[in-house]
Amino acid sequence: MNQTWLPIYTDQPFSGYLSLPPSGQGPGIVLIQEIWGVNEHIRTVADQYALAGFVVLAPDVFWRLTPRLSLNYDEEGNAKAFECYSNVDLDLAQQDMVTAVQTLKSRPEVTGKVAVMGYCLGGMLAYRTATATDVDATVCYYGGGIAKYLDAASRISAPILFHHGALDEHIPTADVQHIKQTFADNPLATFYDYPEAGHGFNCWGRPYMYHQPSAPLAQGRTLMFLAKQLYS
Numbered sequence: 001m002n003q004t005w006l007p008i009y010t011d012q013p014f015s016g017y018l019s020l021p022p023s024g025q026g027p028g029i030v031l032i033q034e035i036w037g038v039n040e041h042i043r044t045v046a047d048q049y050a051l052a053g054f055v056v057l058a059p060d061v062f063w064r065l066t067p068r069l070s071l072n073y074d075e076e077g078n079a080k081a082f083e084c085y086s087n088v089d090l091d092l093a094q095q096d097m098v099t100a101v102q103t104l105k106s107r108p109e110v111t112g113k114v115a116v117m118g119y120c121l122g123g124m125l126a127y128r129t130a131t132a133t134d135v136d137a138t139v140c141y142y143g144g145g146i147a148k149y150l151d152a153a154s155r156i157s158a159p160i161l162f163h164h165g166a167l168d169e170h171i172p173t174a175d176v177q178h179i180k181q182t183f184a185d186n187p188l189a190t191f192y193d194y195p196e197a198g199h200g201f202n203c204w205g206r207p208y209m210y211h212q213p214s215a216p217l218a219q220g221r222t223l224m225f226l227a228k229q230l231y232s
Contacts, residue, residue: 015067021051022051025109027110032097032126034121036072037068053227090128094128097126121145127143130156134158136230137226146175159189162192163218165214167198190225194218196211
């Protein structure tokens with residue numbers, strides 16, 4: 001398996017962590033970070049999906065604020081993460097993610113389709129990216145703020161998968177219900193809820209959020225979804 005940092009804007013310090021599958025080629029996934037940057041956790045997730053057979057690019061969302069931010073889940077790291085989250089321009093970030101999709105599509109290692117997937121902030125940006133460019137599949141893990149952008153839901157043109165923890169203290173239940181109602185008649189949308197999980201349940205780096213029984217279940221469902229959508 002090969003990992004490197006890939007320039008995305010060639011004339012700007014915008015890059016992404018690129019992880020290749022053992023074969024060196026395959027369908028693509030743009031993997032969008034949480035607010036802690038492209039840190040050890042996100043790089044490990046990228047490597048996991050690369051080992052499963054995908055070419056994975058994790059773009060640097062906060063490059064305009066602090067390029068290649070990689071934070072720990074401690075007091076200092078949390079403070080910096082929320083500072084960046086408060087200052088990021090989400091419209092520019094969406095444009096950057098669209099560019100990341102286009103960059104990945106152009107790579108010689110990508111032999112077929114491309115998906116976008118993200119966690120928390122990245123889940124919301126994955127959804128917004130899917131409304132703004134052509135992708136073949138989208139996965140949103142507990143995407144905070146998606147409910148604010150449901151007026152663009154009709155632009156989703158490929159299958160989309162949503163994961164929500166029923167005990168999520170950051171995404172109101174009413175917002176999750178609003179998302180479900182918006183997609184109720186859309187056969188492209190699939191929802192999975194995890195009754196004993198809260199926000200960030202996939203992140204083993206935050207033991208106070210990580211829910212070990214739910215994380216592999218969601219990952220298994222995601223792999224089945226991506227295999228079907230990207231390899232068929």
